Amino acid sequence: MEPFEYTVGAVAELTGVSIRTLHHYDEIGLLEPSARSKAGYRLYSDADLQRLQRILFYRELDLGLPDITAVLADPAIGDEDHLRRQRELLTAKTTRYQSMIALIDKELTARRIGITLTSAERLLVLGVDKLIDRADEITEKWGHTPEFIQRRDRTVHYTEQDWQTLRTEQATIHQHLADAMHAGLPAASPQAMDLAEQHLHHWFHDCPHETHRNLATAYRTNQRSGLNYDDMAPGLSQYIHDAILANCHRHEPNSVDIG
Numbered sequence: 001m002e003p004f005e006y007t008v009g010a011v012a013e014l015t016g017v018s019i020r021t022l023h024h025y026d027e028i029g030l031l032e033p034s035a036r037s038k039a040g041y042r043l044y045s046d047a048d049l050q051r052l053q054r055i056l057f058y059r060e061l062d063l064g065l066p067d068i069t070a071v072l073a074d075p076a077i078g079d080e081d082h083l084r085r086q087r088e089l090l091t092a093k094t095t096r097y098q099s100m101i102a103l104i105d106k107e108l109t110a111r112r113i114g115i116t117l118t119s120a121e122r123l124l125v126l127g128v129d130k131l132i133d134r135a136d137e138i139t140e141k142w143g144h145t146p147e148f149i150q151r152r153d154r155t156v157h158y159t160e161q162d163w164q165t166l167r168t169e170q171a172t173i174h175q176h177l178a179d180a181m182h183a184g185l186p187a188a189s190p191q192a193m194d195l196a197e198q199h200l201h202h203w204f205h206d207c208p209h210e211t212h213r214n215l216a217t218a219y220r221t222n223q224r225s226g227l228n229y230d231d232m233a234p235g236l237s238q239y240i241h242d243a244i245l246a247n248c249h250r251h252e253p254n255s256v257d258i259g
Contacts, residue, residue: 005035005043015052030069031055054082061089154204166203173198177240178233187242196247199240209248216244 012019025031026042031052033042058068173195180192220241229237
């Protein structure tokens, strides 16, 4: 064998490309060996192997053989151009795969907290992606509680329409509470307390008044939740907190009306 000349068997072993495929590439003019032995066997040079490398990269990038043939036949595209183009295509493909992996990870995380909507559906309801992004934090803090388990078991069966209905109900209650605050109604007024009663989160888990009281305290001390309410109306988080506590108090045995 002459220096830098490889038999078809050697190329197949070196690259993992089958002999049959190499024969096919030769037959269609995609990869013709530079020489033949005296016995008529194909012999490939280093330049042939470099061309094969280009072919294999383009195949990995899902280009068809006719497209690869046309690209490699273009005299305006040099070796460095091929390398740059392949790098760009591989980078784009890698980015796409990384995005797909991220979506799969997010879906697995969502299932842990009982959310099984599609990505498109999540964009429509409750900012659920925010819940998913905080799933590890939520699970670590609340995952052992009966409320968390009940929430997960309930919401896993919710449809897009269920989430839309929930969203509409909560938005309406929050708006009515904001209207009451703007109207100057005290948080302990019967109207505000009635709205606080509607605020009970039966959509997610059973919520007796003592649980609602604890949630109100959590809302008030959680900067994220407070900001969400205060973005609607400055001071709303405090108003909702106070209305919930007042409503819980009036449902306590032997409570005195403070409205």
